[in-house]
Amino acid sequence: MSINSNSHVPIFRQIAEHIRTGISAGIYQPDEMLPSLRALALELVVNPNTIQRAYEELEREGLVYSRRGLGLFVARQAVRSARSQSQDDVEKAFADGIRLARSAGLPDDEIRHVFSKSLARKMDKTGGKS
Amino acid sequence: MSINSNSHVPIFRQIAEHIRTGISAGIYQPDEMLPSLRALALELVVNPNTIQRAYEELEREGLVYSRRGLGLFVARQAVRSARSQSQDDVEKAFADGIRLARSAGLPDDEIRHVFSKSLARKMDKTGGKS
DNA sequence: TATACTGCATTAGTGAACTAGTGCAGTACG
DNA sequence: CGTACTGCACTAGTTCACTAATGCAGTATA
Structure with a gap:
């Protein structure tokens, strides 16, 4: 660790x-x-x-x-709690993205597309800002 | 405003x-x-x-x-830039959620399900923490 | 009971993000 | 030129999240 x-x-x-x-x-x-x-x-x-x-x-x-x-x-x-918690966090992150997308006027189709795109690129370590 | x-x-x-x-x-x-x-x-x-x-x-x-x-x-x-920018932000939010989901061991099917669930509930003002 | 472990509460220091106060620099117009 | 607008740069104060230092309280064991 x-x-x-x-x-x-x-x-x-x-x-x-x-x-x-x-x-x-x-x-x-x-x-x-x-x-x-x-x-x-x-x-x-x-x-x-x-x-x-x-x-x-x-x-x-x-x-x-x-x-x-x-x-x-x-x-x-x-384990149950962990899953539930994770699911909540994930849901929250998604909700944020969806909120942003909606306020920008992106249609649902487009939102789905962006999501699929994100899901597709598996290896992406976006962590680590100096 | x-x-x-x-x-x-x-x-x-x-x-x-x-x-x-x-x-x-x-x-x-x-x-x-x-x-x-x-x-x-x-x-x-x-x-x-x-x-x-x-x-x-x-x-x-x-x-x-x-x-x-x-x-x-x-x-x-x-307008073009705004869309591009928004799309980046959205993508980033989604990527965060996906990263969380993966590290929790959620399978892709489950991730998709959670996303759909989030997308379904349209009206949700989660802003405003005192 | 003494010892050595455990979690927990209280306080303090540090750094970064955010906001505000103030003054300088550029532009249009009479 | 002078006035009245514009954006911009510099400095300072405030707040808050994060981390650390220290000491207290509970439990097991010899």
């Missing part, structure tokens, strides 16, 4: 997305303990608070639950 | 998008003079610099051109 400090995406969000992906992919099993705040902070060379912020986000999404003094664990409904 | 100061979207961007929409819709004709910085600033009760920043964005997009001492005018290729 690598953190890109130069990215415009905040660190805590990168971490959250990484773990979210991991849970979604089944790397972390339900009720399994996640790396502790300090352990992960040490590994990634960031402040424990940054890690906590990432975990907070995941907790709000119902992906993990925390036990004070024990640790953080993967929620049972994590 | 109204400005929402409570929105998380910066004022200059709201203005830019409004004018962009206006040009795209044909409200402003090519070579027609746009409201001066101070005039529009007075009308919207903001600083002229904020207006200028909006115009800068539009100029970068090739929508308007400026003549020092004369004013700001709609570019001839404005």
